[in-house]
Amino acid sequence: MDHKIRIMRKLLTIVFAMGLVFVDQASSQFLDDFQESTLKIDPRGVDGWTFFTGDGTATMTFSASGKGYASVAVDATSDKLGIWWALIKRRVSQNMNLALIHQPHSGVRVEARIRVSEAPRRVNLSLNTQRTTNFHADLMEFDIPDTMQWHIISMTLKGFDAVPGDSVYGQLALMDWGLKRYRVDVDFFRVDIVDIDSVRPDKGVQVPYHPSVPDIQSFGQHISVTGDAMIDREYPDMNFNKWIAYNDSAKVVLLTASGMQNVILRWDLEKFKGKKVFGSGLLELTTYALQRAPEYSKDFGMIRITEILGGAPHWNQENVTYSTFTQQEPIDRVLNSQMIIDVEVQNKSGSKNFITISNPVLQRMIDGKTLGVAIKPLGAVVASFYSMENINSDVSPKLHFNIESDGRSQ
Numbered sequence: 001m002d003h004k005i006r007i008m009r010k011l012l013t014i015v016f017a018m019g020l021v022f023v024d025q026a027s028s029q030f031l032d033d034f035q036e037s038t039l040k041i042d043p044r045g046v047d048g049w050t051f052f053t054g055d056g057t058a059t060m061t062f063s064a065s066g067k068g069y070a071s072v073a074v075d076a077t078s079d080k081l082g083i084w085w086a087l088i089k090r091r092v093s094q095n096m097n098l099a100l101i102h103q104p105h106s107g108v109r110v111e112a113r114i115r116v117s118e119a120p121r122r123v124n125l126s127l128n129t130q131r132t133t134n135f136h137a138d139l140m141e142f143d144i145p146d147t148m149q150w151h152i153i154s155m156t157l158k159g160f161d162a163v164p165g166d167s168v169y170g171q172l173a174l175m176d177w178g179l180k181r182y183r184v185d186v187d188f189f190r191v192d193i194v195d196i197d198s199v200r201p202d203k204g205v206q207v208p209y210h211p212s213v214p215d216i217q218s219f220g221q222h223i224s225v226t227g228d229a230m231i232d233r234e235y236p237d238m239n240f241n242k243w244i245a246y247n248d249s250a251k252v253v254l255l256t257a258s259g260m261q262n263v264i265l266r267w268d269l270e271k272f273k274g275k276k277v278f279g280s281g282l283l284e285l286t287t288y289a290l291q292r293a294p295e296y297s298k299d300f301g302m303i304r305i306t307e308i309l310g311g312a313p314h315w316n317q318e319n320v321t322y323s324t325f326t327q328q329e330p331i332d333r334v335l336n337s338q339m340i341i342d343v344e345v346q347n348k349s350g351s352k353n354f355i356t357i358s359n360p361v362l363q364r365m366i367d368g369k370t371l372g373v374a375i376k377p378l379g380a381v382v383a384s385f386y387s388m389e390n391i392n393s394d395v396s397p398k399l400h401f402n403i404e405s406d407g408r409s410q
Contacts, residue, residue: 178337281401
């Protein structure tokens, strides 16, 4: 009898897995392919799509194009700080057996096919329920490298916290793209319970949201900055490479982000040409001083790390100015207006700031598509870091990362 029971259990497991594979390959438990001329809208997000913005003054619309896709349109021209977000969301679980989620080999996959109006940019996919309080827990960002192609992005979650009776919501969002008008076209949006052992791999370049910071000893490459400087939009023809503080009669050369002042950093990565980055990396900055009002909240008083996408590629820190760096291009074309990451600065002098730099950004740096990184103030803050000109090389800016041949894991 025990032998028969074991055989029956194995058969049920096989049937269950086959069912999940069939669902993934042949039909979706939730699919909106946006073929209708109008979208089904429900402000609750239950029987149709809801959409809204937050943390700024950006506004948005979500509408059918009449061409087989829908479009998210965001107007951020009235925003000031650039920490807004905009999302679309709707219930996706009406045809799902949520009891299957907690089977040993099952997971929930959310997938979309999208096209963006600006690149490189990130979007994110997430799942949540009516009980969710941490909306970043089941969220994945995706790096979209161009504006010409459609890109399929997907995230598969194992152990997602949903039980029978819950409402599961699928969500796509864009955050902090800049202060202009932007668009994301959505060709389809689907969510399925899948067999994680046989389902195809997730698609898209995944960028984990605010991952934990690893020990720098887990990296094989530790590269000191080749050039570090400051540029000032208010004084576009002045060089600020000798920005100093007087410390007990000693002069300390600094890099300061504040007001109209940005810090620019670049590295010589020529020897890595043609190689692939493994995982994310870290930017290391050493704090000299921090000034800000501690009661300000929601990112105000942080620093923003962003990619240098244009301007002069081989600027000299001894004579670079805002004008020579930008080469008369608009600053939001020279610097990616979507940050790599926003971070709090360690406030103790001499303390280390280890800041995550994502894999696709590092790869673009090695490939010569990204020319370095810039540090911008986010709100009213004065953040000063030690420059490479100081005698103590331990405090100069550095980049830590792995390439595939390092044979390391983070």
